[in-house]
Amino acid sequence: MEVDKVTAAATAAPVSAPAADDATPKAAAPITLADIKRNIGFIVRATESNQHRLTLRAIRNTTAIRTRVAPAVLKEAVMAYVPETHPARAQMLETLDALPAPAVEAAAEPPSEAASMEVEGEKEKDPAAPEGAETPEPAKEKWEEKLSLAAPEVETYVCMLVLAVVLRSGGETGALLPLANALLARVTSFNRRTLDHLASKVLFYCSLAHERAGRASDMRAPLLALHRTCCLRHDEIGQATALNLLLRQMLSQNLLDQAYKLASKTNFPETCSNNQFCRYLYYMGRIGALQLDYTDAHAKLTQCARKAPANTALAFRTAVQRLTVIVQLLLGEVPERAVFNAAGMRAALAPYLQLTQAVRLGDLVEFNAAVQQNKATFQADRTYTLIQRLAHNVVKAGLRKVNVAYSRIALADVRAKVRLDSDAGAEFICARAIRDGVIDASIEPVEKGAGGGAARCLRSREQGDLYATDEPQRAFHRRVAFCLDVHNGAVRAMRYPEDAYKRDLERAKRKGALEDKTEEELAKEIAEDMDEDGAL
The missing domain is CATH 1.10.10.10 (Winged helix-like DNA-binding domain superfamily/Winged helix DNA-binding domain)
Structure with missing residues (x-):
């Protein structure tokens, strides 16, 4: 939330008064049903054209909605787009009635304009326009028909929004578990590829509800079953989400052997989203560090830090950096000072800077003092076990x-x-x-x-002399192996034109037909020549 600007009092020289726009913060436009309808329009078009990018656009636009939407507006969306036959419809309405109305913050970030939420290349009228807009009857009938075809997707989107808002409200989480279980059972009953991204978000919020209620272990068996089902259905986003949630739960409960066996027996989908891949790299780096495989853990954590979003997810990037610093110290390396001065991370990495200085100096007394001073912080960060191994370093x-x-x-x-x-x-x-x-x-x-x-x-x-040993040869070999891995990865990532082999087959068929036709013409010419010779 932005801080209100305060005008300093004039002392020596008169200062011109600030403009009205600078002195008064912009009021945030309230979230209405039209904003939810606009995202539903994206989902309808995504279902109709089978374009997942439109579903992802709706999910990105939901971030601004779930933070400021009022329960009354969300209740209208449930009544409008969730069928009465839904098993959890009444429970959702009761839960929304119990939520307090959010206070309107004057300095909150205004919602994105409607023009920014339009699909590229489409200039037609949005089918999810506000109710006050005049829409011809044929257009309304067409919109209703499309909405009925995308009913499971729209229903899942509204349920996802309800779960997100209820979890954000910070109310009684135990009362949310029956609702979360009912919504998860409803979503997993469908087998539609256009529903995969929305179902994965519902799965994430259901697992988060169980984790906050202290019953994360209850989701382990359903997550394993869902992971198996997603593998059979080739649902890559669901497979990645279920795998990351399982690793998260096992690591939080110190089930390191089970997490390692699960990671070794499964494969992460290569074409999944970047955010899920970053989470997977972080969990694998943590498993490798606890399993004393510091080299592999450092490689995965470094890759995770490079792929993480640069302007968002500060808490996640800070957690990755904390673990990377400890793994580097365990490897015998000293992190650079610029790592601890990164924007937004200086306060969180201050205890780890003390550890780094103690390790660099080799002062065991200073190291023990830093560990005892920040023991509560290290235990909260779940890094105390790894830090205890640093005494030998x-x-x-x-x-x-x-x-x-x-x-x-x-x-x-x-x-x-x-x-x-x-x-x-x-x-x-x-x-x-x-x-x-x-x-x-x-x-x-x-x-x-x-x-x-x-x-x-x-x-x-x-x-x-170091160059009289074989250390330069080993270092050169490591660099060559790294370059070869980069080259092989680039070759695997190349996208060849679709149906290129079909064009080659057609070209070969045409060439074969031409050769056959030429042989027939030669045979006819030979036969005609023989007839002429016989006639003579």
């Missing part, structure tokens, strides 16, 4: 700094610099770091003075 970063700075150092000094508990623990950690290849050093005994006994120290080996 902090120790390894400290050992790298010691290994680079000293050619030989006593283990007691290593313990003091890395801030470990005991000398024995420092020796064990150094031995493990040497075995894992974190540092290139060795642990050697050192003789003290007379009667002092023996001590042990960490001796660093001299750093050789």
